[in-house]
Amino acid sequence: MNVDSIKSNFKFELVARIIAAVTSGATIVFLARSLEPENYGILFLSISIFTIVGFFAQLGISKSASRYISDYLVEDESQIPHIIKLSTVFLALLVGCSVIGVVLFRYRAAAVMGEPELAFFLLIGTLYIAGFAIKRHTRIILQGFQSIQFSAFIHSVEGVSRLLFVVLFVTVGFGAIGALLGYILSFGLAAIIGTIIIISFYRKYDRSTTPDSDLAKRIFQYSIPIAVTRSASKLDKEVDTLLVGFFLSPLAVSYYAISKQIIRFTEIPASALGFTISPIYGENQSLNELExxxxxxxxxxxxxxxLYLPACAGLIIISKPTVTYIFGPEYTEAATVLQVMAVYMVLQAIGYITNGGLDFLGKASVRAKIRGSTAILNVVLNIIFIPTFGVIGAAFVTVFTFSLYTIAVLFIMYSEFPVDLVRLAANSSRALIITILMTVPVYVSSLYITGVVTLLGTVAIGAGSWLILSASFGMIGINMDGSILDIVK
Structure with a gap:
């Protein structure tokens, strides 16, 4: 894939993630201001459970199928319809088993969490699990085709429709259950559109009479290390929320959820870039283009x-007014958690640009072992720290364990490619200096924040300082019309 194609795909994915993130952010703010903190906490405690169960409804099937689609586009296109069909059958079986499990054990899960009303959320949540699994499957399959435009469209539809449905149902009085129904309908709509697009790809290729004798076996086997990695990721991202709910209260969950949601909003550029470039590593490996x-x-x-070092520093400085003026004064206690999670934001961004690439390079097994180890450590440390230090303990543990994982995956990427460490260190140092210099005007302006307008003004000052400093250090180029050219040549 040439540079122009990469840029084009990145723009599609970036725009889609911006749309999804903006609508998601608007949804979260709306819910935080429309629901009581306890109801807000129960809603997102439920969603954390759905996310974990949703992992079992997908495992690594979609990513494995996507990897083999990428391979067979070069080797034998007649096998691609078989890959789509086999992965869809696997997915249907997994979704069915997961939904049945939730229905059977919903009362026991509610009793363990000490929240009886959770049982009804879990029952309705079976539709959430199915819709999200299908939507994600279609997105990942299209990634294998490098059809980022269609994949991005699906993501945009889900984000916009989620906001509309959630606002509608909560406004008419359905509360937290209405919000959950809004999520479900948005996933369902995106899943239907994604399925229609996948069917068109399925019909595009002439299918061989029979699939390769071991095709199903290879798809399933490669899905295992990906599944291990994804399960570890879910442990890192969701089990801490569950443990906060178990050891503390729905109110504490709301503080923790608010912080994590802000961090997820900032991950848009890295996640879009990682999603776009991941298949390229596998393609270059097949062509032996390691340089x-x-x-x-x-x-x-x-x-x-x-992008993320300055964002981290800025977020640490303005965390309290951000939480207070956007979500409401009742969430002010979440500001300290957000400051710690700002460091996690940088680590997560690095993860987004490396994780998918390692999977397409065939390193899913190695990554799974590392991710699994750090995830287990995360659970153990959370059990130790949450009862003593509360939500701030969960935040510190997340940052520590993910730091270990990030160091490991960077080393693997370095071992795979002839990376120029001198050039990398020089450019990284310039990014760090820009961050330090940018914090001065941001800190000074933060002293005068009195509301949303002055908060946005501080953000604008930080962004403007970043642009000027980055251009001065030769890290970005700016056109005469003010538009940004390539970042880092």
């Missing part, structure tokens, strides 16, 4: 640091 992969990795990593 090109090394340059892609170096540039992507420096771009990520250039």
């Amino acid at each position: 090109e992969s090394a340059r892609v990795f170096e540039t992507t990593l420096v771009n990520t640091l250039l």
Whole structure:
């Protein structure tokens, strides 16, 4: 794939994630202001459970199928319809088993969490699990085709419809259950559109009479290490929320959920970039173009640091007014958690640009072992720290364990490609200096924040300082019309 194609796909995915994130952010703010903190906490406690169960409804089937689609586009296109069909059958079986499990054990789960009303949320949540699984499956399959435009469209539809449905149902008086129904309908709509697009791809290729003798076996086997990695990721991202709910209260969950949702909103550029470039590593490996992969990795990593180090510093400075003026004064206690999670934001961004690439490079097994180890450590440390230090303990544990994982995956990427460490270190150092200099005007302006307008003004000052400093250090180029050119040549 040439540079222009990469940029085009990245723009589609970035726009889609911006749309999804903006609508998601609006949804979260609306819910925080429309629901009581306890109801808000129960809603997102439920969603955390759905997310974990949803993992079992997908495992690594979609990503494994996507990897083999990428391979067979070069080797034998007649096998692609078989890959789509086999992965869909696997997915249907997994979704069915997961939904049955939730229905059977919903009362026991509610009793364990000490929240009887959770049982009804879990019953309705079976539709959430199915809709999300199908929507994600279609997105990942399209990634294998490098059809980022269609994949991005599905993501945009889900984000916009979620906001509309949630606002509608909550406004008419259905409360937290109405919000959950809004999520379900948005996933369902995106899943239907994604399925129609996948069917068109299925019909596009002439199918061989029979699939390769071991095709189903290979798809399933490669899904196992991906599933292990995804399960570890879910442990890192969701089990801490469950443990906060178990050891503390729905109110504490609301503080923790608010912080994590803000962090997820900031991950848009890194997640879009990682989703776009991941198949390229596998393609370059097949063509033995390791030098090109090394340059892609170096540039992507420096771009990520250039964006997220300043964002981290700025968020730490304005965390309290951000929570207070956007979500409401009742959530002010979440500000300290958000400051700690700002560091996690940088680590997560690095993860987004490396995780998918390792899977397409055939390193899913190695990544699974590392992710599994750090996830288990995360659970153990959370059990130790949450009862003593509360939600702030959960935040510190998440940052510590994910730091270990990030160091490990960066080392693997370095071992795979001929990375120029001197150039990488020089550009990374410039990103760090820009961050330090940018914090001065942001801190000064933060002293005068009195509401949403002055908060946005501080953000604008930070963004403007970043642009000027980045251009001065030669990290970005700016056109005469003010539009930004390539970041890091």
